[in-house]
Amino acid sequence: MIHLAGPVVLAAVLAGAGVYGLLARRNAVLVLIGAELMLNAANVLAVTASTLPAGGLAVLRGGGKAAPVASTDPLLPGQVLAIVVITIAAAEIGLALAVVLLVFRRRSSIDLTQLRELGEASPTYEEHPDDGELTAAGHEDLLPDGPVAARPVPVVEVTP
Amino acid sequence: MSGAELLFAAFALLAAAAALLAVTSRHVVHAALWLVVTLGSLAGVYLTLGAELVALMQLLVYVGAVVVLVLFALMMTRAPIGLRNDLYAPRGQRLAASVAGLATAGLVGGVLLTAVSDAGTRPDATRGTPQAVGQAVFGGWALPFELLSLLLLAALVGALVVSRVPAAADARTDPADPMEAAS
Numbered sequence: 001m002i003h004l005a006g007p008v009v010l011a012a013v014l015a016g017a018g019v020y021g022l023l024a025r026r027n028a029v030l031v032l033i034g035a036e037l038m039l040n041a042a043n044v045l046a047v048t049a050s051t052l053p054a055g056g057l058a059v060l061r062g063g064g065k066a067a068p069v070a071s072t073d074p075l076l077p078g079q080v081l082a083i084v085v086i087t088i089a090a091a092e093i094g095l096a097l098a099v100v101l102l103v104f105r106r107r108s109s110i111d112l113t114q115l116r117e118l119g120e121a122s123p124t125y126e127e128h129p130d131d132g133e134l135t136a137a138g139h140e141d142l143l144p145d146g147p148v149a150a151r152p153v154p155v156v157e158v159t160p
Numbered sequence: 161m162s163g164a165e166l167l168f169a170a171f172a173l174l175a176a177a178a179a180l181l182a183v184t185s186r187h188v189v190h191a192a193l194w195l196v197v198t199l200g201s202l203a204g205v206y207l208t209l210g211a212e213l214v215a216l217m218q219l220l221v222y223v224g225a226v227v228v229l230v231l232f233a234l235m236m237t238r239a240p241i242g243l244r245n246d247l248y249a250p251r252g253q254r255l256a257a258s259v260a261g262l263a264t265a266g267l268v269g270g271v272l273l274t275a276v277s278d279a280g281t282r283p284d285a286t287r288g289t290p291q292a293v294g295q296a297v298f299g300g301w302a303l304p305f306e307l308l309s310l311l312l313l314a315a316l317v318g319a320l321v322v323s324r325v326p327a328a329a330d331a332r333t334d335p336a337d338p339m340e341a342a343s
Contacts, residue, residue, distance in 0.1 A: 002165050002209070002283060004276035006172055009269055010205065013176040014198075016265025021183030023257030026249050029233045030188065033195050036226065037179050040202055041268070043218075047211045051283045060279040070284060076296040079288060082206075082214045083297070086221050087308050091315035093226050097233040098319035104237045105325075113249055 004060075007048040014041035028100045028110040032093060039089045043082045050078025164208055164283070171204035186247060188239040192230050199223050210283030213293040 014037050021034025053059055053068035060068055104110050175198050182194035199222040206215035248254050286292065297305050 001162060001280040002168050003278070003280045005273060005278075006165075006168055007205070007209070008272040008276055010172040010176055012265045012269030012272065014179050015268050016261040017176075017179040017183045018261075019264045020257050020261030023260055024248055024254045025183070027188060027239070027247055029230060029237065029239070030183075030191055030247065033182055033191060033230065036195065036222075037182070037198065040199065040222075043214075044202065044205065045272075047206050047209050047214055048281070050211065050287070051209055051281045053281075057275060057279065060281070061277060070282075071287075074292075074296060075300040076287060076293055079211050079214050079293055080296055080301050082211065083217055083293070084304065084308060086214075086217050087312065090221050090226060091312050093229055094319050095315045095322070097229055098322040100233055101236055102322055110237050111246075 002051075004048065007044055011041040011044040011048075014038070014044065026111050026113050028103065028112055029097070031112065032096055032100070035096075036089060036093065039085055043085050046078045046082045046085065048078070050076060050082075168205060168208040171201045171208060174201040175205060186243050186245065187241075188234055188244065188247065189231070189241065192227065192234060195230065196223055196227050199227065208283070209288075210285040211288040212285065213288060213290045216290075 018034045018036075018038030018041060021037060022031055023034075025031045025034065049056070052071065054071040054073070055068070100110055103115065107115065109115070178194045178197035178201065182191050182198055185191040185194055199218060203215040203218040203223070206212075206218060249257070
């Protein structure tokens, strides 16, 4: 017999770690790792629920009035749901990584704190925000030939 | 403590510790590799819970495909190798993130722990075999399953459209960009 507190605590830890990773990371790919952890927390709960007897938790906690009857639901909702979540996660990460690669190709960086705007060009868009770390590191190949340091930081001009 | 419970505890501890390392590691590639450990030990958790096919799917799809995709993405975005201190958002956001993470874990764990109290479950391994799950998926769940294949097709086409470089725009926009020039 497996105590139900185990899977529940595991799911809670996975969900908490996922939220932390999602919010605290700057690299877009590492943010996606946090999202995967949260999906797995949901999966753990779904699979755990599929092991409950007929009637679910209410029967288990009923207090020994009647022995729990093993569930005979032929649809296995918990396990099928887990497989559905795994499939959706695969679709999600494929699409998300394609978007990340596109962002990298356009901006030469997937640092989420540097990406202020999604659009290509808008009146408020500024290619090189304050600290300039990204500008020197990411855009050498976009500059004309010559020493990078000698040139002024290029500013994207927006044609009205 | 029975053998199954001991096995479950070992896999669960491994999964939780690796998950925490995956979101806190300062090496980009190590974070992805800790994710492999998390997902692999979660497959073990599913096995001890009697869900054989789900465990196999976890290994095939997550460890086999998703992690490889993540590693490829790290490679193609020229992820820095070695110890990095700029993987985290600014200190204030990090603090807020840890508060949010702890709150989520506390809320989920607290609510569910009160719900299950001291109940235990006896996993039935015959209910997780490929035969049982296959009959469920292609019987009662046939329509949602077909919808899933539609979703996968849409994601495939979407990923292709997003990552494709239009041939005409290629020469016009960024001739100096080595990645676009190569494709």
